[in-house]
Amino acid sequence: MKEEGLTLLEILVTMTIVVILASVAMPLSKVSTKRVQEIELRQQLRTIRSAIDTFKLEWNRDGDVLIGPVCVKNKLTCKDVTSQYGYPKSLNMLLGVKLTGEEATVRGTTVRRYLRVVPVDPLTDKPDWVLRCYRDQPKPSGWCGEDVYDVMTQSEAAALDGTKYQDW
Secondary structure, three states: OOOOOOOHHHHHHHHHHHHHHHHHHHHHHHHHHHHHHHHHHHHHHHHHHHHHHHHHHHHOEEOOEEOOHHHHHOHHHHHHHEOOOOOEOOHHHHHOEEOOOHHHHHHOOOEEOOOOOOOOEOOOOEOOOEEEOOOOOOOOOOOOOOOOOEEEOOOOOEOOOOOEHHHO
């Protein structure tokens, strides 16, 4: 009479193969997760920087000289929401600026928006970006509080390519 089933040796060989495959897959999933976070970080930085650039084009000023088209039409608001260089005074300015000039009456638009919400930093899971002023050094030790020229992540970790996330 012949018994059917697996021998102990067959089970051990199968288990060894499964363990080897799992040990290869684990590091790949960690790299994959980190790569997704890096892509999200680049997208969020691009979104915020694009909003800052658009704000600067529209609300630009050089000291007391109003240059940007929206700034010229909203003279009272311009000095309240921009620094002397034309950059927004805070990230919240990108969420909405109340218009006071002729544009508000002509177009019926009372608020100019550049972002719907401040994006979340995928590395910290919070909207806690490091802010940089126009006159700050590339690696600021602190935010001057005058304007928002650039943003970077709070994370001091290194990316897959070896660069620091804060250098992006």
